[in-house]
Amino acid sequence: MAEKNALLEAFRQTDYRIAGNGKRTIRVLKEAFRNIEDDTESDIYGKGKIIEEFQNKIATYLGKETAVFFPSGTMAQQIALRIWCDEKGSKKVAYHPLCHLEIHEQEGLKELHHIEAILLGDKERLIELEDIYELDETISCLLLELPQREIGGQLPPYETLEAISAYCRKQGIKLHLDGARLFEILPYYQKSAAEICQLFDSVYVSFYKGIDGIAGAILAGPKAFTEQSKVWKRRHGGDLISLYPYIVSSDYYFEQRIGKMGQYYEGAKALAQLFNQCHGVSTRPVEPVSNMFHVHFSLPKEKVEAVLIEVYQATNIGLTSYLVETDENHCYYEVSIGDLYSNFSREALVELFQLLDEKMKAQA
Amino acid sequence: MAEKNALLEAFRQTDYRIAGNGKRTIRVLKEAFRNIEDDTESDIYGKGKIIEEFQNKIATYLGKETAVFFPSGTMAQQIALRIWCDEKGSKKVAYHPLCHLEIHEQEGLKELHHIEAILLGDKERLIELEDIYELDETISCLLLELPQREIGGQLPPYETLEAISAYCRKQGIKLHLDGARLFEILPYYQKSAAEICQLFDSVYVSFYKGIDGIAGAILAGPKAFTEQSKVWKRRHGGDLISLYPYIVSSDYYFEQRIGKMGQYYEGAKALAQLFNQCHGVSTRPVEPVSNMFHVHFSLPKEKVEAVLIEVYQATNIGLTSYLVETDENHCYYEVSIGDLYSNFSREALVELFQLLDEKMKAQA
Numbered sequence: 001m002a003e004k005n006a007l008l009e010a011f012r013q014t015d016y017r018i019a020g021n022g023k024r025t026i027r028v029l030k031e032a033f034r035n036i037e038d039d040t041e042s043d044i045y046g047k048g049k050i051i052e053e054f055q056n057k058i059a060t061y062l063g064k065e066t067a068v069f070f071p072s073g074t075m076a077q078q079i080a081l082r083i084w085c086d087e088k089g090s091k092k093v094a095y096h097p098l099c100h101l102e103i104h105e106q107e108g109l110k111e112l113h114h115i116e117a118i119l120l121g122d123k124e125r126l127i128e129l130e131d132i133y134e135l136d137e138t139i140s141c142l143l144l145e146l147p148q149r150e151i152g153g154q155l156p157p158y159e160t161l162e163a164i165s166a167y168c169r170k171q172g173i174k175l176h177l178d179g180a181r182l183f184e185i186l187p188y189y190q191k192s193a194a195e196i197c198q199l200f201d202s203v204y205v206s207f208y209k210g211i212d213g214i215a216g217a218i219l220a221g222p223k224a225f226t227e228q229s230k231v232w233k234r235r236h237g238g239d240l241i242s243l244y245p246y247i248v249s250s251d252y253y254f255e256q257r258i259g260k261m262g263q264y265y266e267g268a269k270a271l272a273q274l275f276n277q278c279h280g281v282s283t284r285p286v287e288p289v290s291n292m293f294h295v296h297f298s299l300p301k302e303k304v305e306a307v308l309i310e311v312y313q314a315t316n317i318g319l320t321s322y323l324v325e326t327d328e329n330h331c332y333y334e335v336s337i338g339d340l341y342s343n344f345s346r347e348a349l350v351e352l353f354q355l356l357d358e359k360m361k362a363q364a
Numbered sequence: 365m366a367e368k369n370a371l372l373e374a375f376r377q378t379d380y381r382i383a384g385n386g387k388r389t390i391r392v393l394k395e396a397f398r399n400i401e402d403d404t405e406s407d408i409y410g411k412g413k414i415i416e417e418f419q420n421k422i423a424t425y426l427g428k429e430t431a432v433f434f435p436s437g438t439m440a441q442q443i444a445l446r447i448w449c450d451e452k453g454s455k456k457v458a459y460h461p462l463c464h465l466e467i468h469e470q471e472g473l474k475e476l477h478h479i480e481a482i483l484l485g486d487k488e489r490l491i492e493l494e495d496i497y498e499l500d501e502t503i504s505c506l507l508l509e510l511p512q513r514e515i516g517g518q519l520p521p522y523e524t525l526e527a528i529s530a531y532c533r534k535q536g537i538k539l540h541l542d543g544a545r546l547f548e549i550l551p552y553y554q555k556s557a558a559e560i561c562q563l564f565d566s567v568y569v570s571f572y573k574g575i576d577g578i579a580g581a582i583l584a585g586p587k588a589f590t591e592q593s594k595v596w597k598r599r600h601g602g603d604l605i606s607l608y609p610y611i612v613s614s615d616y617y618f619e620q621r622i623g624k625m626g627q628y629y630e631g632a633k634a635l636a637q638l639f640n641q642c643h644g645v646s647t648r649p650v651e652p653v654s655n656m657f658h659v660h661f662s663l664p665k666e667k668v669e670a671v672l673i674e675v676y677q678a679t680n681i682g683l684t685s686y687l688v689e690t691d692e693n694h695c696y697y698e699v700s701i702g703d704l705y706s707n708f709s710r711e712a713l714v715e716l717f718q719l720l721d722e723k724m725k726a727q728a
Binding site for chain 1: 387388389390391392393394397400401402403404405406408434435436437438439440442469470471472475476477572578579595596598599600601602603604605606607608609610612
């Protein structure tokens with residue numbers, strides 16, 4: 001047990017971090033509210049200026065008719081799929097085997113909505129156009145996650161998205177975007193959010209991934225769809241009397257960071273290169289297509305932990321607090337680049353990665 | 365439409381309010397966070413000091429083994445009933461015809477959990493011991509709401525609660541407390557929260573009724589029950605990465621107001637007396653048993669609106685922003701006493717109610 005937490009402890013001891021935007025502390029809330037007038041009125045059960053203005057703003061940004069603010073993406077996406085299933089009269093959807101709904105939601109989609117999910121393609125790769133051709137007419141909705149987080153944040157070519165969208169429309173299958181990291185992929189595609197979203201019938205975006213607010217999500221789509229989503233939001237227990245702590249912070253950090261997604265993307269590419277130069281280390285994807293990627297180590301987890309702890313202690317820089325073991329000789333962790341990366345000089349990073357390279361060689 | 369909002373407009377124009385704790389503005393959040401250290405760490409998906417300490421504190425206060433913080437009571441209570449149904453293997457529960465789950469949640473219990481609810485007793489009165497005797501062995505759980513809000517906030521004698529609890533235990537029916545306003549009834553019963561809660565298998569309390577925080581709820585009960593509730597919280601989309609905006613404010617206003625429930629109760633009784641002295645006005649219950657009651661008017665809604673608007677304009681004091689029409693000659697609204705009531709002198713109130721009495725007589 002002590003060993004298990006040694007990496008976390010060593011990470012906590014470091015004063016500098018390469019990934020992310022800094023610690024998730026109360027400061028995040030206080031900063032967001034600093035310039036909000038004290039007498040600004042709360043939203044009340046989904047109504048009021050503070051929630052409606054933000055919903056309208058993001059609907060416009062996404063190029064969708066309407067948008068609804070939700071406490072979480074888990075709630076928003078189950079509801080999106082439920083509405084499309086009810087509309088078609090078939091409780092079958094399709095998504096990637098490593099979809100958030102499949103692996104992180106305690107089977108909420110099945111337990112609460114009795115929706116069957118067809119796992120499309122292979123868990124080691126993206127969904128491809130050929131996979132879509134397998135979908136039969138009973139499928140109400142296909143969910144695509146861009147980027148596909150659990151395989152390091154990969155993206156299909158834009159032309160594939162267009163082809164998938166066209167095929168689904170022809171077949172009468174609704175297309176839903178899990179856009180938890182939609183903002184983060186715009187620099188790679190060189191498209192606006194609205195251009196990407198017009199390929200989809202409904203869209204979910206998150207405000208605590210690249211935006212790194214406190215929590216909260218938006219579900220966007222046609223008015224009839226979002227109006228139904230409000231009914232389901234009430235049923236799920238998400239129609240809180242006041243959601244403004246999440247709305248105000250989402251809006252604040254959206255404004256702070258939406259213009260920095262290109263910077264984060266460039267940082268991710270540069271950092272991945274440095275990782276790939278180290279012995280026994282590779283990134284997935286090799287060249288990131290957003291601010292995120294996975295770092296894979298070809299050594300047993302305990303050995304990598306020992307390496308990282310030494311690097312942290314020598315440099316006062318923390319890379320990760322955890323490692324996921326894939327087999328007895330491999331492990332990995334996830335990186336998402338944010339504001340902190342730009343605090344590091346090229347020289348400091350080169351030095352850090354020389355040390356990582358040496359220590360990895362020594363353990364091999 | 366213009367007429368419809370005239371009462372709301374007149375209410376908004378007033379500088380003084382008799383009920384509640386003041387407006388739901390951003391100030392409520394700012395005040396709660398003023399003395400919280402900036403580097404206090406967020407809870408992360410239900411873990412961390414900030415959430416665990418509050419859960420333990422409220423579990424102790426309620427005399428229950430464990431407690432889980434939820435974004436809403438809607439979510440907490442559906443989940444409580446679902447767990448008790450699954451344990452018994454029967455998807456049938458019982459509650460009052462005006463239970464929150466029956467009238468305010470868009471049928472979430474049925475739509476998400478497929479639980480059938482037996483409506484017990486009559487909507488015009490409390491559930492009585494005789495009603496309970498009708499429950500058969502297929503009922504998994506009985507939900508009691510204390511006080512019964514939709515009939516003005518009424519309470520059974522404590523002995524009835526004890527008898528209901530004993531009967532349910534004997535029959536193998538779980539007893540769940542909708543304690544949205546539990547704190548508010550302690551002065552009437554002259555019992556501790558723990559004394560009341562020991563009659564129940566599970567308990568929900570709210571932090572934005574009498575406590576008047578931003579939002580949030582606690583579900584408390586045995587450890588096996590609350591552990592299952594965390595799985596369902598994830599499924600519902602309520603296991604947010606950060607719930608601290610609601611936790612910190614719940615804790616802050618709990619400390620501010622938990623000791624004032626007796627004062628609110630005394631205020632409610634005094635205010636109800638003043639209403640009952642007015643022509644065509646009566647309160648339900650006649651003598652409140654908590655900080656809340658309903659004010660019923662024996663006049664058409666439009667006439668009462670005209671009376672209230674005149675009273676607001678003459679006194680600069682607002683009583684209510686809305687009226688609910690019960691039939692063409694009757695309407696009512698709900699009062700919950702909070703901090704603001706103590707700002708009024710007896711003289712000011714007597715003057716206000718003399719005016720109300722006169723105006724009601726003039727319209728009769």
